[in-house]
Each structure stands twice: as structure tokens, then as C-alpha cells.
Amino acid sequence: MNKREVIYTVLNGQTPAYIPWSCGFTKEAKAKLEEHFKPLDLEEALQNHILKLGSDIGFFTDLGQEHVQDVFGVVWDRSIDKDIGNVSGCVLPEPTLGDYSFPDPLDQRFFADIPAKIERYGERFRVFQIGFSLYERAWTLRGMQNLLMDYYDHPDFVHGLLEAVADYNIAQIQEAMKYDIDAVYFGDDWGQQHGLQMGPRLWRQFIYPVLKRMYAVVHGAGKFVFIHSCGDVDELFDDLIGIGLNCFNPFQPEVMDVASLTERYRGRLTFHGGLSTQRTLPFGTVEDVRMETQRLLKMGAPGRYIFAPAHDVEGDVPLENMLAFIELLQNQPGFREQ
Amino acid sequence: MTILDDVRKSVIEGDLNATQDKVNQALADKISPESVLKEGLISAMSEVGRMFENGEFYVPEMLISARAMKGGLAILRPLLASANIKPIGKVIIGTVQGDLHDIGKNLVGMMLEGAGFEVIDLGVDVSPEKYVAAVLEHHPDLVCCSALLTTTMPRMKDIVQALRAASLREAVKVMIGGAPVTEQYAVETGADGFAPDAASAAQRARQLIQA
Numbered sequence: 001m002n003k004r005e006v007i008y009t010v011l012n013g014q015t016p017a018y019i020p021w022s023c024g025f026t027k028e029a030k031a032k033l034e035e036h037f038k039p040l041d042l043e044e045a046l047q048n049h050i051l052k053l054g055s056d057i058g059f060f061t062d063l064g065q066e067h068v069q070d071v072f073g074v075v076w077d078r079s080i081d082k083d084i085g086n087v088s089g090c091v092l093p094e095p096t097l098g099d100y101s102f103p104d105p106l107d108q109r110f111f112a113d114i115p116a117k118i119e120r121y122g123e124r125f126r127v128f129q130i131g132f133s134l135y136e137r138a139w140t141l142r143g144m145q146n147l148l149m150d151y152y153d154h155p156d157f158v159h160g161l162l163e164a165v166a167d168y169n170i171a172q173i174q175e176a177m178k179y180d181i182d183a184v185y186f187g188d189d190w191g192q193q194h195g196l197q198m199g200p201r202l203w204r205q206f207i208y209p210v211l212k213r214m215y216a217v218v219h220g221a222g223k224f225v226f227i228h229s230c231g232d233v234d235e236l237f238d239d240l241i242g243i244g245l246n247c248f249n250p251f252q253p254e255v256m257d258v259a260s261l262t263e264r265y266r267g268r269l270t271f272h273g274g275l276s277t278q279r280t281l282p283f284g285t286v287e288d289v290r291m292e293t294q295r296l297l298k299m300g301a302p303g304r305y306i307f308a309p310a311h312d313v314e315g316d317v318p319l320e321n322m323l324a325f326i327e328l329l330q331n332q333p334g335f336r337e338q
Numbered sequence: 339m340t341i342l343d344d345v346r347k348s349v350i351e352g353d354l355n356a357t358q359d360k361v362n363q364a365l366a367d368k369i370s371p372e373s374v375l376k377e378g379l380i381s382a383m384s385e386v387g388r389m390f391e392n393g394e395f396y397v398p399e400m401l402i403s404a405r406a407m408k409g410g411l412a413i414l415r416p417l418l419a420s421a422n423i424k425p426i427g428k429v430i431i432g433t434v435q436g437d438l439h440d441i442g443k444n445l446v447g448m449m450l451e452g453a454g455f456e457v458i459d460l461g462v463d464v465s466p467e468k469y470v471a472a473v474l475e476h477h478p479d480l481v482c483c484s485a486l487l488t489t490t491m492p493r494m495k496d497i498v499q500a501l502r503a504a505s506l507r508e509a510v511k512v513m514i515g516g517a518p519v520t521e522q523y524a525v526e527t528g529a530d531g532f533a534p535d536a537a538s539a540a541q542r543a544r545q546l547i548q549a
Contacts (some may be wrong), residue, residue, distance in 0.1 A: 023539075077438065078435070079440065080436055080463060081437050086439070145401055145440055145444065148397050148398040148401055149398060149401050149402055150489040151398045151403050152352060152398060152399075192397075192517075192535075192536075193397065193534070194519040194534065195393060195395065196396060197394055197397045198397065198398055199393075199395075199396030199397075199398070199399075202396070202398060254518075274404060277488070278488055278517070278518040278519075282488045282489075283488075296477070314487070314488060314489050315489060316488055316489045333432065
């Protein structure tokens, strides 16, 4: 059974021979691993089961002085956060789309490397990623505080903006479906450390109907829906499952009870993530990382679980702590016997 | 309903125009600016904080209420100054060096203002040296530090040490917060307090300056 088939086993609710994984790392963490594993290619060393296609955060034009501009016109300050950056300025200073026009969703840069990647890593589960897929795209254009107040001040504008983002995404999804992919992965953070940023009532009013429309396109093509949404969002799981969510990431143990949620949703939802990136990985010992990883592998053994740190591993995590979980994953008997 | 009840209600509902109308009406009715502030605006923001903690309000409701409160406060501020009514304390607040996340810090600032503090916002990516310079310039009662990232949390300890090195540590209280920050971490950094969210930050700040 190859990696792609193992993920299918998990998503279909069957018991896999071992727990599959797909772990992400920030640039700084990746540099430590590359140094350790050289001359081996990091992708080969990590043996991730999920092949990421498309571009999660999009493409950027370098503006100099550590600032870049995305295809939506949003300028990002990367002087500190080198991976994504922080929004600088405001593309939509007024609550109107006015003369603003969305970029071309079929920009070939989103699709150009798909055939080569599938050729090289064809045994992995293929996921087309759409980062900043709704609320985040809206707030990067309008400013987060502006958008959150627009829910009350200019609800029609918010509805229009979110639908326009969905139209853009759907055009891109339809193009991606022309390739042999398995799932679409929507990234959109709705949570805080405690509770939702916008609360469940506004989420259901503004976000839910648009998600429903996007997920339907994915399911209509017979593909799986994956999402990434940081923070304490588990109160939305029933709504999300109802509109076709198959797999949830990042499954942060600091904000939700991963063990009880795994039990509660077993048979209905697959979880991807779970290893503490706010506590254990940066501040724990190698033994702490081992114990938590073993606990997660045991928890996920019956199925519906894909292991990962609950966020791309940050640069403050010691190399030994990264190697501790990588070693345990790759030493699972079912994996070694493949 | 009294006019002060109306002020409270309009702030809680996040209605900026109604808040300003009601504040003006209260003043026209010869209610003292201090009463309008305390029994109207501050009382309303305390209720907003309670509703946030109870999961009745979320960030959007907090933002529009804070905006209404600020609108009312803008009318009262010159009157309070001429009546020599002081804020309950002065706070400097910022997101620590290496961290550009500001919405959590902004919410805490709004709730502190709504609790009657004068708030000086140093912005994001604030170095320990800038904190020290701001304490020397503004003489605050409380220094607030925010971080979203585990990679930037250690800067909080640097700020406490910088204040100590400048012989300013005894002059101010230090409160820290942000997603990965815990009470235990506050103890480890040498801060005086920790708040898990914007609503409790206002309560904790009041306790700290009274301690």
C-alpha cells in the first residue's frame, strides 16, 4: 500500500497499518533539518504522505526592503515573519469593491508545477491548496478590524466580498480538478486561543453559506475537503461535517481536547495535527516530545488520524525535538514493513 | 431608563452616533462629565467585558462597542481635563520586539481605555529600549506586553530585565499576555501579572495598580 492509499484508508474510516503523517516546517526550522539530513533531500527524508500542490499563500512580487506584494495587490512586510509576513497598508480602505478587480484565478503559476510534482511524488496523497481561502482573504484586503466591524456596519459589502473570494476560489478549484488530485485544502483561521474571533452567530451568517458553496464544488468532483483553521474552533465541527468537511487541521492541543474530540468524531471526521507547537515542541524535552507523539499515535491507531505538529514547526524548536517525532513516525512497524 | 442608562445601552449596542447624542444629552441635563464617564461609558465597557468572557460577545461586538465608547470619551475628555478628573491610571502597551501581531494588543488597549485608563500605544515590534524610553517619558503605572509567537515570548523577560537595569522596575507593574502566554510564564519572566484575554486584562490591570 503506498502513502496515497494509506491516507485513503484513514479518510474512509478504516484502520491503517500505521499512522500516516504530513509535517510542515517554517524556513528557520527547515534549515536546521536540511543541515542535519544533507545530502538527502528534505522531502525524501521526511517521507510526508501528503503532496501539497498549488500555492497555499500565493505568489509575490518583490518590492524591496523586505516587502512583497501578492496577486491581490496586498503588500506584506516580511522584515520579521519571513514565511508569510504581516499586511502593510489597506487595499480596500472603504467598504466597497469599487474599481477593485480580482486577479486571474487561472494564473498558470498556480498549476505549472503540478504535473512534475505528481510525476515525482505520485505515491503521495495529492492536495490542491488554497490559502487565505475566505475570511482571511477578505481581511487581508480590508484590514481585520475594519472587516470585523463591517459585519455590523456594512453587511452587504461583506457578503459581496466573500462571494467574490469564493468565485475566485471556485474557478481555481475547477482548473485544479483537471489534474489527478485527491483533495482541496482550504486555509482560513477563525479561532482565537479561546473561542471564535467573530463568534458562531456571525460565522453562520457570513462564512457558512459560502463554505457550503465551495465544498459542494469539491465534492461534486468526487474529491475530499480538507481545512486548516487555527484556534479554538471545535464548536463548528458539526456544521462543517454537515456541509462535507472530511479532514481538519491543525488540531491544536492547547485550545481543544484532542483525545476526546477524536473519540467524539470518530467515523465522521479525520484529524490532522495534534502535537503541541505552543508548548511541547519549543519548551519540552526530547522525552516530552516522544511521550506526546506516542500518545497521539496510540490515539489515532483505530483510524481517522494523520499525525503532524499543530502548526508549521517554528525556528525556536530544538533540532533534537524535531528528530524525536520524525524518528518515532518512521519507526512505526507498519511503515517500516512497507 | 435614565439618560445614563441610555449611554450605557448605546455603548453596549456599539452605536457610535447614539452614544455621542446621549453623552451630549446627559451633559445638557447637567450630569457631571465624571458621572457620564463612570456610570455611562466605563460601566458599559465593564458589561461588554463580562459579555465577552461569557461568550455572548466576540471581537466584532467588542470593536464596535469600543468605538462607541471612544466617541463618547472624545466629547468628555476636554471637560474631564478642565475639571481636573484624572484617569485611574496610565498604561503603556505594545507588541514585543520581533512580533507584528497587533489585534490582541489593540483589544486590550481598548478595554483598558474603557476601564478608565489613559493608554499610550507603542505599536508593534517594540524593543526593550523603547519600553524603557517610554516609561521614562510617560511615567506609567502599568506596562503591558503582548506576543503571539513562542519565538517572541522571551522578549518579555528582556523587557522586565531592561526595566530593572534602568532602575524602573519598582516604579511600574508589568502585565503580559498573548496566545501562548500563561500565568506560569508570567512568573518566570518576572512580570507582575498575566491576562488570558482583553476583558480580563482590564480587571487584572485595575487589581495590579491597586496592589
